[in-house]
Amino acid sequence: SLALDLPRLESTLRLPVQDERQQLLQGLLQPTARIDSKYFYDERGCELFTDICRLDEYYPTRTEAQIFSDNREAIAAQLPDTPQWVDLGCGDCNKTRQWLDAVDPARVVGVDIAGEFLQSSIAAVAQQHPQLECVGVVSDFTQHLELHDLLAERPNNPPVFFYPGSSIGNFEPRAAMHFIRRIRAHCGEQGRLLIGADLLKPRAILEAAYDDASGVTAAFNLNILNVVNQELDADFRPELFHHWARFDDEHRRIEMRLVARERHSVRLARHTRRHFEAGEHIVTEYSHKYSADEFRALLAASGLRCTHYWTDAQDWFGVFLAEP
Numbered sequence: 130s131l132a133l134d135l136p137r138l139e140s141t142l143r144l145p146v147q148d149e150r151q152q153l154l155q156g157l158l159q160p161t162a163r164i165d166s167k168y169f170y171d172e173r174g175c176e177l178f179t180d181i182c183r184l185d186e187y188y189p190t191r192t193e194a195q196i197f198s199d200n201r202e203a204i205a206a207q208l209p210d211t212p213q214w215v216d217l218g219c220g221d222c223n224k225t226r227q228w229l230d231a232v233d234p235a236r237v238v239g240v241d242i243a244g245e246f247l248q249s250s251i252a253a254v255a256q257q258h259p260q261l262e263c264v265g266v267v268s269d270f271t272q273h274l275e276l277h278d279l280l281a282e283r284p285n286n287p288p289v290f291f292y293p294g295s296s297i298g299n300f301e302p303r304a305a306m307h308f309i310r311r312i313r314a315h316c317g318e319q320g321r322l323l324i325g326a327d328l329l330k331p332r333a334i335l336e337a338a339y340d341d342a343s344g345v346t347a348a349f350n351l352n353i354l355n356v357v358n359q360e361l362d363a364d365f366r367p368e369l370f371h372h373w374a375r376f377d378d379e380h381r382r383i384e385m386r387l388v389a390r391e392r393h394s395v396r397l398a399r400h401t402r403r404h405f406e407a408g409e410h411i412v413t414e415y416s417h418k419y420s421a422d423e424f425r426a427l428l429a430a431s432g433l434r435c436t437h438y439w440t441d442a443q444d445w446f447g448v449f450l451a452e453p
């Protein structure tokens with residue numbers, strides 16, 4: 130039957146929905162309001178992010194893709210034979226698909242928080258590669274990465290964790306270290322991490338990438354308020370905020386905010402309101418930037434040794450291969 134042809138889908142989503150809503154609410158009630166960046170990615174947010182990746186100003190996606198296509202065979206040559214390819218945040222699996230010929234994995238494990246989307250994107254890979262075992266794991270892996278049992282089913286196929294796109298930049302450095310340590314704990318001796326990280330570069334280039342002329346990133350940022358309205362039954366009016374993105378030299382990160390245009394108040398939950406003064410802001414995203422040496426040091430602090438490094442002609446983006 131059709132149902133039996135669907136690839137295996139597991140779930141490690143553990144947080145009850147109620148806790149998630151409570152966390153979101155608490156963040157909004159802090160002296161400086163915060164919304165976790167994961168709330169960007171509803172259906173509209175995913176579309177807008179796809180549009181961002183095609184912007185002239187947004188260089189990371191394109192630059193990483195170039196590094197991958199220029200070095201595909203050289204990178205694959207450094208990986209263990211027939212690994213378990215674990216794509217963290219696989220989305221539509223388009224990036225993974227491009228590696229299958231070169232890497233020849235024993236199986237593909239696609240991990241993503243968006244469960245419905247995951248089923249169909251993993252199914253598409255499985256259909257294109259009938260010999261390949263494909264498993265989808267619905268998981269908020271940034272909170273709890275727990276794939277030991279799954280990986281142990283193939284003890285002779287070491288995992289290659291694929292974490293592209295500089296998604297690691299959303300973590301603050303300490304949290305990034307803890308997350309990479311979790312990955313390391315899954316590596317055994319032969320496991321590897323293949324990770325992309327955005328590099329430090331002149332401020333004007335960074336800021337343009339997060340505040341593009343056509344306003345796509347502004348729309349992406351403002352859309353998070355619609356997501357929060359859905360999640361909490363809140364009544365944010367996006368038109369009362371404006372998009373703000375700057376590079377913070379001290380913390381070496383792009384910070385994205387939503388700034389209140391005027392004094393007003395928002396209902397967050399049934400009996401909870403939050404007031405905003407004109408100019409008061411909500412932090413919606415950090416996107417940390419590293420030098421290649423700093424990123425190697427982060428890997429080292431997380432128990433992994435960077436063995437190979439690839440970059441583009443301008444040193445704008447780094448691809449790191451690391452092992453225990």
Ligand code: AVJ
Nearest residue numbers: 181294295296298299346416
């Ligand atoms: C998906 C986290 C890598 O930080 O560049 C793009 C998200 N935000 N434009 C990034 C994003 C605004 C992106 N990451």
